[in-house]
Amino acid sequence: MTARSPLGRAPALLWVPALVAVVFLVVPLVALVLATPWGSFVDDLRTPEVRAALWLSLRTSLATVVACALVGTPLAWVLARVEFRGRGLVRALVTVPLVLPPVVAGVALLAALGRSGLLGAPLRDATGLTLPYTTAAVVLAHTFVALPFFVISVEGALRSAGEAYDEAAAVLGATRWHTFRRVTLPLALPGVVAGGVLAWARSLGEFGATVTFAGNYPGTTQTMPSRIYAVYLDDPAAARTLAVILLLASVGVLLLLRNRWLTPGAAA
Amino acid sequence: MNRPTLRTATPALLLALLPLAACGDDDADAGSEGGELTGSITVAAAASLTGTFEDLAAQFEAEHDGVEVDLVFDSSGTLADQAAEGAPGDVLATADLRSMERAADAQAEEPVVFATNDLVLVAPADNPADVTGIESLDDADVTYVICVETAPCGGLAADALADAGVEREPASLEPDVKATLSRVVEDEADAGLVYRTDALAAGEDVQTFDLPERLTTEYPITLLDQSRNTAVAQAFIDFVLSTAGTDVLTAAGFGTP
Numbered sequence: 188m189t190a191r192s193p194l195g196r197a198p199a200l201l202w203v204p205a206l207v208a209v210v211f212l213v214v215p216l217v218a219l220v221l222a223t224p225w226g227s228f229v230d231d232l233r234t235p236e237v238r239a240a241l242w243l244s245l246r247t248s249l250a251t252v253v254a255c256a257l258v259g260t261p262l263a264w265v266l267a268r269v270e271f272r273g274r275g276l277v278r279a280l281v282t283v284p285l286v287l288p289p290v291v292a293g294v295a296l297l298a299a300l301g302r303s304g305l306l307g308a309p310l311r312d313a314t315g316l317t318l319p320y321t322t323a324a325v326v327l328a329h330t331f332v333a334l335p336f337f338v339i340s341v342e343g344a345l346r347s348a349g350e351a352y353d354e355a356a357a358v359l360g361a362t363r364w365h366t367f368r369r370v371t372l373p374l375a376l377p378g379v380v381a382g383g384v385l386a387w388a389r390s391l392g393e394f395g396a397t398v399t400f401a402g403n404y405p406g407t408t409q410t411m412p413s414r415i416y417a418v419y420l421d422d423p424a425a426a427r428t429l430a431v432i433l434l435l436a437s438v439g440v441l442l443l444l445r446n447r448w449l450t451p452g453a454a455a
Numbered sequence: 456m457n458r459p460t461l462r463t464a465t466p467a468l469l470l471a472l473l474p475l476a477a478c479g480d481d482d483a484d485a486g487s488e489g490g491e492l493t494g495s496i497t498v499a500a501a502a503s504l505t506g507t508f509e510d511l512a513a514q515f516e517a518e519h520d521g522v523e524v525d526l527v528f529d530s531s532g533t534l535a536d537q538a539a540e541g542a543p544g545d546v547l548a549t550a551d552l553r554s555m556e557r558a559a560d561a562q563a564e565e566p567v568v569f570a571t572n573d574l575v576l577v578a579p580a581d582n583p584a585d586v587t588g589i590e591s592l593d594d595a596d597v598t599y600v601i602c603v604e605t606a607p608c609g610g611l612a613a614d615a616l617a618d619a620g621v622e623r624e625p626a627s628l629e630p631d632v633k634a635t636l637s638r639v640v641e642d643e644a645d646a647g648l649v650y651r652t653d654a655l656a657a658g659e660d661v662q663t664f665d666l667p668e669r670l671t672t673e674y675p676i677t678l679l680d681q682s683r684n685t686a687v688a689q690a691f692i693d694f695v696l697s698t699a700g701t702d703v704l705t706a707a708g709f710g711t712p
Contacts, residue, residue: 302598303642319643320598320626398634402627403603409628416630420532421605 216434223431224424231428239406240414241436244391247322247410251329251390252383255337259386260379263341264367268350278342285335292332293399300327300400324401325408329393333386340385344378345371384444391437495523496687497543499534501550501674503572503632503650507707508548514703515694522687530631531607532557538679545688548676548695551607555675563682566675569695571710572650574611574670577639577661584645588664589619592646599646600638603628608635611670612648618668636661655708673712 231237266278284292300307302317311317318324352374356366372379394412401408403417411433419426500508505528512524527534527544531554538547538558547562548569549555555566578586584597592599601616602609609628626644629635636653638644640660650672654663676695682688694700701711 297641297643301641301643317598398630402600402638403629404625404627413630417603417605417628420530420603420630423536 219427219434220431222424223427225428227425228428228431231425232432236405236409236414237411237429237432240409240411241432243322243325243406243409244411244433245436247325247329248387248390250326251333252387254326254330255334255386256379256383259334259337259382260341260372263338263345263382264371266338267342267345268353268371281338282335284332287332289332289393289395290399293328293396296324296328296331296396296400300324319400320402320404320408322401322407325397325410328396328400329390332393332396333389336385336389337382340382341375341378344375344381347378348374380444384441388437388441391433491521492519492687492690493521494684494687495525496545496682496684496691497525497527498546498548498691499527499529499538499542499544500546500548501531501534501554502528503550503652504528504548504674506656507652507703507709510703511695511700512691514699515691518694519687519690524691531555534558538681541681543681543683544679545682545684546676546691547679548674550674551672552675554607555677558677558679561680563678563680563685566677567692567696568673568712569676569700570674570704571671571712572652572674572708573710574608574615574648574666574672575651575654576646576664576666577636577649577654577657578646578664579639579642579644580660580662581642582645582662583642586646586662586664589615589621589666592616592619592621593623595623597623597645598626599648600627600629600635600644601625601648602632602635603630606631607672608632608648608650611672615648615666615668615670618670619666650708652708671710674709 531549601612
């Protein structure tokens, strides 16, 4: 708090609110852990429903990160590097899902891709395929809510990296695609990784959009948050155990990533 | 040596940790003045009682000048847990006996069953999958939904499927009966198992089929220990149990115990 540095002491005006923020964020988590009935912890972890939900959460959150990387990185690049009319509007539209309540996001997805949705109905008539109640629908719902986080993060990294190196590469004869692969992307990589972690975290905690669009069935669409909610209706104590299981799993992955990728200086 | 210490920070910490929720305070001396009921009460009721309790509260307020009924609707289990933890409130009404038991510590009296509700099968208005009854749920091209097993309507639905010998699994276990109904109304499912009152509330949007075996849930109501206006709370419970109350309930599709 008061490390000796040429800059002098940290002013109370900064470290006091910082301390308040830490306390505010940590106390509920500590309370959750303290309120967990540890006696049944291992048994709860072993139930087939919980294992199925954890496994599904893991798969869908990773698939979400991949989906975000595949379409989000190009979108961030276009927003950061290409001048076109209406760019501000596109940027605003892309970030709208950030402010949508998750349930509303689910309702919007149903309106578009549900059985009788704008695109869902023709799709069903043509192929007999329906999206709701499938694992693909879970990934779609998660991608819808996580993609804005990813795009904002990557676009910020691309902007702060600047275009000077891109131009240098172009002057030296590199094609635009080559420049993107060998210069732009490596420079923005910390932002891409940070965006990926944000998207992954958002996906892991998503409940409203998942349950509204994809539904809730063990093994196919019941993610860990959905399981926690279902158990909470009946047995709040058991739900707290499941919440701690999800918490531990998330913190474990985040720590792993932090050591591997998000070293200070590299993180956005 | 004006180094900031924990002492200078404490007020800020305490301030930040103060809960932001302010509690509206009623007249502490509310109740009955010379036989006249006054003051306000809070009634916590299961989500499936929303429409009927709004009507009942309005009628009750019209009958008693100076009485105000605040309504809180949520899932029965959640409300029962909150009541057991001492959340402010005067009356609790749940959609099944099991969740009412979760509030046993907060009950000022033995709960009374004031209404019943039947499980029914609903299909979208245009019935795209030609559902004719619960046995239709075994057809491979019928997508159906029920409540999650931890919700009261889910337990009943599981019984209904077992009674009818339905082997096929539902497409989704919805968090509550309203979500189950909206899947059917929105044509995202070919059929669903909901309460008769929900089917009635959906009106023209659904077709309703009775089940071969009647499956019923009972709605109990009770006065809470933490009530600060027992006179008005008790009067409201009596009103719900009265003929006028029963009329409102049966009009909405509830059965009588």
